[in-house]
Amino acid sequence: MGLAIIAPNKSTDEIDAWKDVFRELNPDVNLQIYPHIDNKDAVEVVVLWQHPEGILREFPNLRLICSMGSGVDHIMADYVPEHIPITRIVDPRLTFSMTNYVVMGILNFHRQILRYIRDNQSKTWDMSHPEIPISVGVMGVGELGGDVLDKVAGLGFPVVGYGNSPKSNFRHPYYHGNQLQEFLDQVNVLVCLLPLTEKTVGFLNRDLFEKCKKGTYLINVARGKHLIEEDLIPAIREGSLSGALLDVFQKEPLPASHPFWEDERITVTPHIASITNHKAAAPQIMENYNNLMANKPLINQINKNQGY
Known part of the structure; x- marks a missing residue:
């Protein structure tokens, strides 16, 4: 049985690091690296990150698809045979970094650090209104979103969660489904950690922004496709939002011509909120590789109907 790594956007150094861990865990593994996959018939397990669309059709004996990270939307958006399971990475360090x-x-936002950076540059001494009172809402309250709510509540801020499905005995105030307006009415910092599914593509749009409290601050650390990018700057200009911190984008790297770079109310970071650690992730993939060979249950398998 063979394993192939298909991650064309990762550097040679990154791929080499993954290869080293795989071979340390299993020196006998038949490992092939895209684009140099010479024996596609031998590939039964693929490890993917931002793979070329349609490439999964080229492996006639494929039995397992593994994401290199916690997200699987890059896989679900492509052709996936119904009978082939998909797994993802679960790593406490991902949660630590994201939170x-x-x-x-x-x-x-609360302490207006960006404002004071600008004041520093202009040598302005302004002691007025040093804090913005905040209430934080997190959309998507799985492992990552739940930890954000816990930590922010621990700092003494009011927190509220929102998701697509009801939750019983959730430890924080929680709204779901058609209760979106009730959720938005309570917050002025909006954090998107939703999974990317057919229902959530474009969820951050002009209609939602108009439902927010005036001056709400947006943080998107989920997926670029959650945001209708052309709706953001008008929402800031009109006052529905006061600004945004964005770590994910429709196209990455974010093109130099993109207007987000030019707006001082938008802070851009290059998809670094939470980075997969290959030393933590590769053993999970190799465990599933071994489980597959031994006909044992897989770990971290996703529910395809839910998309995560």
């Missing part, structure tokens, strides 16, 4: 990034963004 710290989001908390950083929330506190920067």
